[in-house]
Amino acid sequence: MAHQSNYNPSNGFTKWMDERLPIIRLGYDSFVEFPNPRNLNYWWTFGAVLAVALIWQIVTGIVLAMHYTPTVEGAYASIEHIMRDVNYGWFLRYGHANGGAMFFLAVYIHMFRGLYYGSYKAPREVLWILGMLIYFLMMATGFLGYVLPWGQMSFWAATVITNFFDAIPWVGGSIKTLLLGGPAVAEPTLNRFYSLHYLLPFIIVGVVILHIWALHIPGSANPTGIEKKGPQDTLPFHPYFTVKDLFAVAVFATFFAWFLYFQPNAMGHPDNYIEANPLQTPPHIVPEWYYLPFYAILRSITFDIFFLKAQLLGVIAMFGSIVILFFLPWLDRSKVRSMRYRPVMRFFFILFVLDCFILGWVGANSPDVTVLGIEAKNIGLFSTFYYFAFFMIIMPVVGMMETPKPLPEGIHESVLARSGKGASKHADGDA
Amino acid sequence: MKMKKAKILTALGLVGSLALGTGSALASGGEVHLKHEHWSFDGYTGSYDQAALRRGLQVYRDVCSACHSLDYVAFRNLSDEGGPSFPEKMMKAIAAEYEMPGIDDEGEPIMRPGASPDYFPSPYANTTQAEAMNGGAMPPDLSLMAKARRDGPNYIFSLLTGYEEEVPHDVEVLEDLNYNPYFPGGQIAMAQPLYGDDVEYADGTEATIEQEARDVAHFLMWAAEPRLEERKTGGRKALLFLIILSGLMFLCYRMVWSDVDH
Ligand code: HEM
Numbered sequence: 076m077a078h079q080s081n082y083n084p085s086n087g088f089t090k091w092m093d094e095r096l097p098i099i100r101l102g103y104d105s106f107v108e109f110p111n112p113r114n115l116n117y118w119w120t121f122g123a124v125l126a127v128a129l130i131w132q133i134v135t136g137i138v139l140a141m142h143y144t145p146t147v148e149g150a151y152a153s154i155e156h157i158m159r160d161v162n163y164g165w166f167l168r169y170g171h172a173n174g175g176a177m178f179f180l181a182v183y184i185h186m187f188r189g190l191y192y193g194s195y196k197a198p199r200e201v202l203w204i205l206g207m208l209i210y211f212l213m214m215a216t217g218f219l220g221y222v223l224p225w226g227q228m229s230f231w232a233a234t235v236i237t238n239f240f241d242a243i244p245w246v247g248g249s250i251k252t253l254l255l256g257g258p259a260v261a262e263p264t265l266n267r268f269y270s271l272h273y274l275l276p277f278i279i280v281g282v283v284i285l286h287i288w289a290l291h292i293p294g295s296a297n298p299t300g301i302e303k304k305g306p307q308d309t310l311p312f313h314p315y316f317t318v319k320d321l322f323a324v325a326v327f328a329t330f331f332a333w334f335l336y337f338q339p340n341a342m343g344h345p346d347n348y349i350e351a352n353p354l355q356t357p358p359h360i361v362p363e364w365y366y367l368p369f370y371a372i373l374r375s376i377t378f379d380i381f382f383l384k385a386q387l388l389g390v391i392a393m394f395g396s397i398v399i400l401f402f403l404p405w406l407d408r409s410k411v412r413s414m415r416y417r418p419v420m421r422f423f424f425i426l427f428v429l430d431c432f433i434l435g436w437v438g439a440n441s442p443d444v445t446v447l448g449i450e451a452k453n454i455g456l457f458s459t460f461y462y463f464a465f466f467m468i469i470m471p472v473v474g475m476m477e478t479p480k481p482l483p484e485g486i487h488e489s490v491l492a493r494s495g496k497g498a499s500k501h502a503d504g505d506a
Numbered sequence: 507m508k509m510k511k512a513k514i515l516t517a518l519g520l521v522g523s524l525a526l527g528t529g530s531a532l533a534s535g536g537e538v539h540l541k542h543e544h545w546s547f548d549g550y551t552g553s554y555d556q557a558a559l560r561r562g563l564q565v566y567r568d569v570c571s572a573c574h575s576l577d578y579v580a581f582r583n584l585s586d587e588g589g590p591s592f593p594e595k596m597m598k599a600i601a602a603e604y605e606m607p608g609i610d611d612e613g614e615p616i617m618r619p620g621a622s623p624d625y626f627p628s629p630y631a632n633t634t635q636a637e638a639m640n641g642g643a644m645p646p647d648l649s650l651m652a653k654a655r656r657d658g659p660n661y662i663f664s665l666l667t668g669y670e671e672e673v674p675h676d677v678e679v680l681e682d683l684n685y686n687p688y689f690p691g692g693q694i695a696m697a698q699p700l701y702g703d704d705v706e707y708a709d710g711t712e713a714t715i716e717q718e719a720r721d722v723a724h725f726l727m728w729a730a731e732p733r734l735e736e737r738k739t740g741g742r743k744a745l746l747f748l749i750i751l752s753g754l755m756f757l758c759y760r761m762v763w764s765d766v767d768h
Binding site: 113114152155158159165166169310314315318319321322325326328329332333335336337339340345346348349358487490491494 | 550578583646649650653654655656658690730732733736737738740741742744745748749751752755756758759762763766767768
């Protein structure tokens with residue numbers, strides 16, 4: 076642990092336990108006494124939201140699995156059985172489907188938070204990489220899960236996505252066959268997707284534990300991006316951050332409940348209420364909204380470069396757009412962590428967020444739709460270019476060139492300045 | 507519904523709402539606007555209209571069931587709470603009007619009267635027959651139709667009443683197809699199923715074409731989402747609870763943090 080343990084076992088049992096497996100000490104050090112920067116804002120509550128979301132997905136998923144049948148004959152009917160006959164089955168199913176979307180919403184906020192406040196920079200590189208690993212596993216889990224209801228979109232999304240493996244030279248075909256368990260999406264595919272969809276969340280749990288371990292070495296960063304220097308900068312995790320996180324979780328749960336109960340199908344595609352039919356291709360095959368930007372990048376490259384075929388380039392661009400995030404700690408050359416003090420970078424960051432939305436729009440529409448006379452595929456190509464330029468050009472160059480605004484002396488001083496009290500006035504009973 | 511939905515999503519600042527809203531507008535064909543009916547099951551306090559469900563069932567049985575199956579609805583569901591809620595005796599009488607395959611005491615295949623656990627029988631022996639009997643166009647199962655199209659109930663209503671519209675000059679209707687602007691592509695294999703007075707309503711309601719279309723769309727929404735009432739009742743309670751919980755958590759938060767600068 077990065078900070079000294081102040082846990083004092085108070086009774087016979089806890090003393091006995093502490094000498095054998097100091098797990099109560101671990102909990103105390105991590106979630107009771109842990110010193111957190113006092114100036115964390117609400118963007119820092121999404122980690123807690125994610126932890127709750129992960130548990131929610133696992134619990135609802137396990138119960139759904141009790142009623143689900145992973146066969147081509149039975150899958151779709153078993154979902155309808157859950158929706159109609161299982162007690163509160165509709166709650167489980169809508170809860171799990173919308174919960175997945177909420178999980179992604181929270182993780183995107185969490186990641187943009189990290190990007191904006193430079194949380195990935197030293198000494199939190201491993202923490203960030205573990206986060207990226209979680210994100211990658213989440214993408215895989217979500218994709219596998221979407222196939223299970225065996226609706227038209229399930230089937231055709233699986234077909235389209237796995238077809239892209241064909242583009243990979245030499246090994247692509249074999250990888251695809253291995254994934255599908257045969258030449259095309261069919262029962263073996265459904266079986267292995269089900270098995271993996273059940274497995275991956277537990278691997279995510281493992282990586283989340285590492286993620287929080289890595290977090291607790293330096294502790295959380297904060298909106299100023301300055302490291303904490305002493306007790307005047309921090310507050311114990313409990314009760315200050317437990318209560319704040321619980322408040323945030325309750326608000327997020329309200330938002331989620333609204334979807335679950337009143338718009339449960341708003342984020343889904345109606346075609347998934349049609350049973351999978353390998354002989355009938357739907358007119359528009361679109362993935363879930365949280366994959367749309369990557370789908371846009373995948374489809375953005377429509378020309379060959381020398382011997383590299385467009386399709387292969389698309390696959391490289393899509394994987395590259397995720398892989399590049401792993402290298403963020405080394406792409407960013409700035410000495411200052413938080414974009415609060417980096418006006419130039421903040422400007423490009425805002426453009427980047429917009430760019431992600433635009434890519435999402437492009438992913439949802441067919442490439443020949445036009446906006447203001449520009450074809451979606453050209454918008455997609457340009458947005459893909461900006462996506463990569465942001466990380467590969469803007470981030471290193473602006474990091475080296477930009478003169479940041481003056482940083483506050485420390486966290487406590489910044490807090491006092493913000494709340495209007497002079498830095499000289501040292502108040503509070505907490506020092 | 508479609509636009510309202512998109513607006514709400516955007517207002518809530520959902521990531522990707524932009525993509526979603528636009529995507530849906532285009533996916534449903536874009537050019538034609540569906541007719542908008544008032545549905546009792548819409549909104550936070552929405553619930554099914556029992557009389558409409560019973561009339562809709564009548565339209566399904568008397569007209570649509572000649573061509574369309576309703577695979578996921580069992581006769582017992584007709585007595586479910588939040589549905590047509592027929593008394594058990596009436597439900598069983600309806601079931602008994604159908605012939606279902608069974609076996610006799612010797613194990614010989616026979617036809618027996620339907621019972622409450624049975625599902626509505628399909629009009630076809632198999633999909634090949636379904637296609638053959640309809641000139642190659644298979645009439646889809648209707649159990650989930652109201653959720654399998656954007657803005658399902660309004661779509662079904664518009665489709666069923668959309669045959670009336672005049673064929674534009676530049677459209678050439680293909681043989682065996684019928685002009686209907688609400689169907690993607692504008693030409694549908696289903697001949698106009700409703701004209702008005704296709705059923706004689708048990709409750710005496712006048713069977714205009716709009717009435718029949720509205721009732722059967724209402725019924726199909728129930729068939730697709732039979733637990734809607736349970737969901738919305740639960741949702742009101744859950745939202746109320748969560749809003750109060752959030753408020754209380756906020757007060758706790760303010761109390762705990764009241765003595766420190768942050
Ligand atoms: C299952 C998903 C995840 C869970 C449960 C989770 C959990 C947490 C928790 C509890 C914290 C501390 C509170 C906070 O800062 O919000 C945290 C911090 C952090 N997470 Fe995650 N996380 C997840 C996914 C990710 C992903 C996908 C990334 C991005 C690649 C990421 C990057 C970070 C970073 C950089 C921090 C440190 C923030 C700072 O100190 O400024 N996490 N995470």
